[in-house]
Amino acid sequence: MTGAPMIEITGLRKSFGPLEVLKDINLQVPTGGVVALLGPSGSGKSTLLRCLNLLVVPDDGSIRVGNTSFTFGKSLQHPKVKPLAAFRSRTGMVFQNFNLFPHMTVLENVIEAPIYVKGMRRKDAVDLAMSLLDKVGLADRANQRPETLSGGQKQRVAIARALAMTPEVMLFDEATSALDPELVGEVLQTMQKLAADGMTMVIVTHEITFARDVADRVVFMRDGYVVEEGPAREVIDSPKMEATKNFLSHFHKGATPR
Amino acid sequence: MYEWNFAILWDYRWVFLQGAGVTISFTAAIVVGGLVIGLVAAMCLLSRFAILRAISLGFIELFRCTPILVQLIWCYYALPMLAGIELTPVTASLLALSCYGGAFYAEIIRGGIISIDPGQKDAAAALGMTPALAMRRIILPQALRRMSPALMNQSILQFKNTSLVSVLAVPDLVYQGQMAAHDSFRPLEMYTAVAVAYFAILFPLTLFVRSRERKFGDNR
Numbered sequence: 418m419t420g421a422p423m424i425e426i427t428g429l430r431k432s433f434g435p436l437e438v439l440k441d442i443n444l445q446v447p448t449g450g451v452v453a454l455l456g457p458s459g460s461g462k463s464t465l466l467r468c469l470n471l472l473v474v475p476d477d478g479s480i481r482v483g484n485t486s487f488t489f490g491k492s493l494q495h496p497k498v499k500p501l502a503a504f505r506s507r508t509g510m511v512f513q514n515f516n517l518f519p520h521m522t523v524l525e526n527v528i529e530a531p532i533y534v535k536g537m538r539r540k541d542a543v544d545l546a547m548s549l550l551d552k553v554g555l556a557d558r559a560n561q562r563p564e565t566l567s568g569g570q571k572q573r574v575a576i577a578r579a580l581a582m583t584p585e586v587m588l589f590d591e592a593t594s595a596l597d598p599e600l601v602g603e604v605l606q607t608m609q610k611l612a613a614d615g616m617t618m619v620i621v622t623h624e625i626t627f628a629r630d631v632a633d634r635v636v637f638m639r640d641g642y643v644v645e646e647g648p649a650r651e652v653i654d655s656p657k658m659e660a661t662k663n664f665l666s667h668f669h670k671g672a673t674p675r
Numbered sequence: 676m677y678e679w680n681f682a683i684l685w686d687y688r689w690v691f692l693q694g695a696g697v698t699i700s701f702t703a704a705i706v707v708g709g710l711v712i713g714l715v716a717a718m719c720l721l722s723r724f725a726i727l728r729a730i731s732l733g734f735i736e737l738f739r740c741t742p743i744l745v746q747l748i749w750c751y752y753a754l755p756m757l758a759g760i761e762l763t764p765v766t767a768s769l770l771a772l773s774c775y776g777g778a779f780y781a782e783i784i785r786g787g788i789i790s791i792d793p794g795q796k797d798a799a800a801a802l803g804m805t806p807a808l809a810m811r812r813i814i815l816p817q818a819l820r821r822m823s824p825a826l827m828n829q830s831i832l833q834f835k836n837t838s839l840v841s842v843l844a845v846p847d848l849v850y851q852g853q854m855a856a857h858d859s860f861r862p863l864e865m866y867t868a869v870a871v872a873y874f875a876i877l878f879p880l881t882l883f884v885r886s887r888e889r890k891f892g893d894n895r
Contacts, residue, residue, distance in 0.1 A: 472797055498805050506803020516798035520816050530802035533812055575798075582802060 423448040423586060423617045424469065425486075429478035431464060438464045439475070440641040446586070446634075449615045453628035453649065456638035457664055462621045465638070466588050469619060470508040471501055482508060483585045506534050509579030513591040515571040517563040517578070523550065524559040527578045535582070542581070549577040553607050569600030573607050586617040593624060605631075625668040629653045637661045680861065684868050687855040694851030695872060701768070701847060702834045708773030709833060710826070713780025718810075720785050731781070738778035744839050746771045751843050764843035772840070776833045783829060787822030788814060824888040831877055831884070838873075848872055 424446040431439040454462040467473040479488040527546035531537040553573040719731035751767035799809035841850035852869035856862035
């Protein structure tokens with residue numbers, strides 16, 4: 418492990434039309450670190466996450482993940498298709514709505530990118546996929562269609578699919594928000610295991626208890642700014658800023674049971 | 676009172692069969708040609724380059740907003756003059772009908788592609804796929820399935836549009852019917868037979884499309 422952080426963001430800005438969603442964001446995530454992005458909806462946390470793998474291309478600032486960095490600005494060119502794709506292939510992302518490929522089986526979902534993006538041999542890709550499906554507890558569902566799975570199972574397949582590209586970091590965009598309450602636990606458990614294995618993770622979540630237990634650091638955002646940032650327990654248990662206190666007060670009483 | 680004589684049709688069975696063969700092969704060719712043109716035009720419509728979008732839109736509207744009969748005649752008589760090339764009636768017909776079909780297929784394909792959840796594109800991109808690979812492996816297979824009833828409906832129209840090639844003396848079902856009518860002085864029987872032949876081919880096809888639509892409606 419080197420001293421340099423795995424993810425480094427400096428001076429990041431993004432506007433959608435007249436609306437400025439990210440205003441000068443600076444953030445570092447150490448290798449193996451788990452950072453939770455918290456904040457009310459519209460605070461910019463999902464946009465920030467989508468900037469991390471350039472699904473949203475920032476207007477200004479710079480992003481470095483591992484050894485690849487991009488700098489953005491008015492005078493600078495929009496990154497080209499190929500480098501962009503290569504960069505994204507090393508960042509895994511898990512979406513709120515799973516976004517599994519419905520015309521493929523579970524196994525085909527997982528082997529798709531290793532074969533067609535990395536050029537892995539089919540047999541190797543299948544071996545890799547089966548071991549990952551086993552890891553998320555779904556090896557027996559390999560030949561089923563996504564539509565036959567529960568939400569929690571779908572999300573675990575989505576995690577396996579992202580892991581199949583052996584990413585350097587994993588990004589979770591409200592991965593449990595679309596799930597029935599009784600299915601949240603199995604997905605959080607999978608994420609917790611991943612964190613314990615040393616994966617660098619950035620998590621947008623509303624599961625405060627989970628953020629407190631699993632994340633090393635918490636970043637609290639509001640209106641496109643980072644309002645407060647610090648060790649997870651410290652920020653969640655004794656927030657310093659008024660906005661953070663307000664936001665967390667909605668959760669403490671009714672924290673999600675786990 | 677007119678005396679119908681359908682028995683005479685038997686004498687012309689080979690003429691009709693030949694015509695049906697031409698009509699069917701023509702349809703196959705212009706469905707394939709139209710789909711290829713339509714796919715390319717749809718991709719251009721969805722391109723990030725404004726110039727490609729403009730060209731594609733111009734092509735589509737040109738062929739959607741002029742009658743197919745005029746296009747056929749224009750392709751045969753005017754296009755060779757302009758381009759300084761010689762076109763056989765068959766080539767001119769294939770060209771005009773494929774482009775005409777392509778214009779309509781393009782709109783169907785574009786609609787099918789944009790109906791796919793944008794999350795699919797995000798997921799493909801997040802896995803490191805280029806937009807072209809994502810289109811080929813993720814978006815198009817889903818879109819094609821979704822739009823297959825509409826594509827089949829358009830193909831049925833293509834089948835009927837082939838009847839127009841008779842004006843360029845391409846020996847399709849209609850042209851052969853005309854020949855038989857002149858020869859036998861029995862136009863009523865002959866055109867009735869032509870109509871029945873079209874119906875006999877298309878009716879089972881429309882039933883098939885209907886069943887596909889129903890099946891499709893179930894799992895949406």
